[in-house]
Amino acid sequence: MTGACDVSASVPDWSREAPRGWWDPPRRLLRALRRIDAARARGGPAGRAAARWWALHHRFWSVVTQAEIHPGTRIGGGLLLPHPNGIVIHPDAEIGPNCLIFQQVTIGVGPRPGLPRIAGHVDIGAGARILGGVTVGEHARIGANAVVIADVPAGATAVGVPARVLVAGAG
Numbered sequence: 001m002t003g004a005c006d007v008s009a010s011v012p013d014w015s016r017e018a019p020r021g022w023w024d025p026p027r028r029l030l031r032a033l034r035r036i037d038a039a040r041a042r043g044g045p046a047g048r049a050a051a052r053w054w055a056l057h058h059r060f061w062s063v064v065t066q067a068e069i070h071p072g073t074r075i076g077g078g079l080l081l082p083h084p085n086g087i088v089i090h091p092d093a094e095i096g097p098n099c100l101i102f103q104q105v106t107i108g109v110g111p112r113p114g115l116p117r118i119a120g121h122v123d124i125g126a127g128a129r130i131l132g133g134v135t136v137g138e139h140a141r142i143g144a145n146a147v148v149i150a151d152v153p154a155g156a157t158a159v160g161v162p163a164r165v166l167v168a169g170a171g
Helices: 025-042 044-065
Strands: 106-108 129-131 157-159 164-167
Touching (some): 025 044
Parallel strands (some): 106 129
Antiparallel strands (some): 157 164
């Protein structure tokens, strides 16, 4: 049996993002985002043309998934979006590798100055909001509909409105 900490918080598992068929909207959306960023980094006429091509894919999959994730957003590899409907991620937020984000999650501005920094292998439940300049530690869990406006330590579980830490552990 594997535990929550068996998934790395620092080394991306790129196989988690690999499309598993033509109709795999969340993984296709992530692939388009990654390819736009790679094409822009390549530069030149070919890079610009490829970025435009992948931007069309991004727009299509954004409409299908109803997710608002912009190219250039700092997202570590291995992100899982099982039900991407309604996910909104501010372009300047940071998300570590191997995270799991369920539907209707918002990661953006809030009462604290700055934007969220989410470490590796964080599981974020449906309807959660992570707002402002907060840090969520490695292997943390954010409960469904929680509103996080304060830091969450590594290995902790945060629930409620506003979120409070229920369990803190080594992960």
